Structure formats: structure tokens, C-alpha cells
Amino acid sequence: MPLLKLAAASVVAAVLVCGCASTVKPPQGHGKVDDPRTFKPNRVACLRSEHLPVQLVGQTGIQIGALPNGPSIWFEATPGAAQAHQIGGQAQGAEVIGSALLYPHQGSDSELAMIEDCLDQGVTG
Numbered sequence: 001m002p003l004l005k006l007a008a009a010s011v012v013a014a015v016l017v018c019g020c021a022s023t024v025k026p027p028q029g030h031g032k033v034d035d036p037r038t039f040k041p042n043r044v045a046c047l048r049s050e051h052l053p054v055q056l057v058g059q060t061g062i063q064i065g066a067l068p069n070g071p072s073i074w075f076e077a078t079p080g081a082a083q084a085h086q087i088g089g090q091a092q093g094a095e096v097i098g099s100a101l102l103y104p105h106q107g108s109d110s111e112l113a114m115i116e117d118c119l120d121q122g123v124t125g
Contacts, residue, residue, distance in 0.1 A: 036075035036099060037062055043100075046118035052111065064115060069106040071115055075099050 037044050037056065044062065047054045053070070055063045062073040076082040079099045085091040086101070094101040097119040104112055 036060060041121040043118050043121065046121060047115065050114040050118065052114065064107065064111070067105070071105055071107040071112060072103040073115070073119065074101045074103075076101065 034040075037060065044054055044056070047062070047064065053065050057063050057072075060075040064071045064073070074094075076085060076099050079096070082091070082096045082099050082101050086094055086096050091101045091103075094103050095116075096102075097116060100119045102112075102115060102119060107115070
């Protein structure tokens with residue numbers, strides 16, 4: 001009988017110890033999608049530091065100056081998606097830089113060089 005009491009006490013102790021150590025992580029809600037224009041690196045800040053007239057458009061767009069002359073930038077989900085749009089003919093006239101599609105319109109060479117430098121930040125190989 002003492003062996004049975006010892007086993008029962010051991011089980012109760014183990015349950016209590018395990019119960020004290022367990023925690024339940026509270027729900028965190030829905031995740032937030034990172035904005036490709038401002039998330040590591042912050043391309044909008046880079047463009048503004050070059051004194052370019054930047055305007056955010058929708059969820060993934062940037063307009064530099066006014067249309068129809070100012071360059072436009074649209075971000076796709078991945079660099080592969082941007083290339084697919086260009087290859088598929090849905091991004092005619094656009095330059096692919098990472099996941100960005102840069103439509104030069106009538107932007108000057110110096111303006112486009114600054115934009116390309118900002119978009120190229122964080123782009124690998």
C-alpha cells in the first residue's frame with residue numbers, strides 16, 4: 001500500500017508541476033502586411049531625401065511629380081511577380097528593380113537615376 005500512495009503522490013506532483021509551467025499565448029489578432037514602400041528599406045524616405053515630390057498611391061504605388069510626365073512606381077509581391085508582369089506584357093515600358101515596376105514616363109535622366117538608386121536599396125543579385 002505505501003508504494004501505491006507514493007505512486008499516486010508522484011503523479012499528483014507531476015501534474016501540478018506541469019500545470020504551473022504551462023502558459024497559453026493569448027490571441028494576437030490579424031497580422032499586418034508590411035508596406036513595400038516603407039519597410040526595410042524605406043524607399044519613400046530615400047526618395048524624399050533626394051527632394052523628389054513623392055505621393056503615395058493606393059496600397060503599393062508611388063507617384064513622383066504629376067502624371068503624365070512624372071515617373072510612377074508600383075510594387076508587386078515578389079521580384080518574380082514583377083518580372084512576370086513585364087514578360088507577360090502587362091508592364092510595357094516599365095523597368096523591373098526588385099519587386100518594383102518603374103514607369104519612367106517623361107522623367108529626366110537625373111531624376112530617374114535618383115529613383116533607381118532608392119529602389120535598388122535592399123535588392124540582391
